[in-house]
Amino acid sequence: xxxxxxxxxxxxxxxxxxxxxxxxxxxxxxxxxxxxxxxxxxxxxxxxxxxxxxxxxxxxxxxxxxxxxxxxxxxxxxxxxxxxxxxxxxxxxxxxxxxxxxxxxxxxxxxxxxxxxxxxxxxxxxxxxxxxxxxxxxxxxxxxxxxxxxxxxxxxxxxxxxxxxxxxxxxxxxxxxxxxxxxxxxxxxxxxxxxxxxxxx
Numbered sequence: 001x002x003x004x005x006x007x008x009x010x011x012x013x014x015x016x017x018x019x020x021x022x023x024x025x026x027x028x029x030x031x032x033x034x035x036x037x038x039x040x041x042x043x044x045x046x047x048x049x050x051x052x053x054x055x056x057x058x059x060x061x062x063x064x065x066x067x068x069x070x071x072x073x074x075x076x077x078x079x080x081x082x083x084x085x086x087x088x089x090x091x092x093x094x095x096x097x098x099x100x101x102x103x104x105x106x107x108x109x110x111x112x113x114x115x116x117x118x119x120x121x122x123x124x125x126x127x128x129x130x131x132x133x134x135x136x137x138x139x140x141x142x143x144x145x146x147x148x149x150x151x152x153x154x155x156x157x158x159x160x161x162x163x164x165x166x167x168x169x170x171x172x173x174x175x176x177x178x179x180x181x182x183x184x185x186x187x188x189x190x191x192x193x194x195x196x197x198x199x200x201x
Contacts (some may be wrong), residue, residue, distance in 0.1 A: 042123070042151035044112055050158035051079070051109040054102060055166040058082040064173035065089055067183055079106050086165070089172040098164045101131040101157060125150060133156035 062077075062085055063069040077085065083106070088097055108124040111117070132153065137141040145153055 031153065036088065040150075046151045046158070047105070047112055049110055051105060054105065054158070054161060054165065055079055055082065057169060058086050058161060058184060061086040061165065061169040061172045064169060065176040065179075067176075067180055079109075086168055086172065089175055090168045091171040091174075092167070095164055095168070097131065098161060099134050101128065101135065102161050102165075104128045104131050105157070106160065125154075128157060129153060132160065135160060158197050 005036070058079070059082065061073070062072055062082060066072060080103070083099065083102055104124070104127050108128055111121050111124045115121070129136055129150075133142055133145065136145065148156065
């Protein structure tokens with residue numbers, strides 16, 4: 001990002017407006033903003049978008065599991081809570097490492113979204129990298145991915161999580177369908193009189 005891409009008002013402030021930068025070293029201000037906005041790299045983009053897609057998958061999983069899924073919107077659950085909720089529906093117990101990876105991706109996303117600390121982000125990505133490579137059982141794939149650029153390695157890690165969460169969504173749908181069938185039977189047997197009284201009113 002060059003200084004020429006900034007709004008003209010930043011270079012020629014208008015008196016009496018929010019762009020009036022009296023008392024501010026405009027040059028230093030532009031240099032600071034350039035430093036941070038020039039660092040919107042491919043890794044940042046794929047982490048933010050991949051995190052959104054994983055959260056969509058978690059939302060779908062929870063909706064499949066509930067008898068009244070519309071209540072979910074009122075619960076204001078964060079990503080971590082949704083992840084733990086979804087984990088409770090996983091039939092397979094082999095996904096422990098995947099859940100660790102999902103949690104690490106969430107931490108990386110939060111680090112990018114809420115902090116400018118590059119060292120923290122580097123450590124968080126390294127943790128994602130280590131967890132992902134640990135999950136690869138095929139040595140050839142692991143060796144291949146070790147040389148991938150950071151943003152492409154993250155895409156592979158995201159794809160691994162997405163595939164596993166898709167299976168968990170299927171587990172939740174199976175459990176949810178069983179619960180809905182059971183509740184429908186209960187309603188017919190236990191609440192039949194209530195339904196009849198509504199019709200007769």
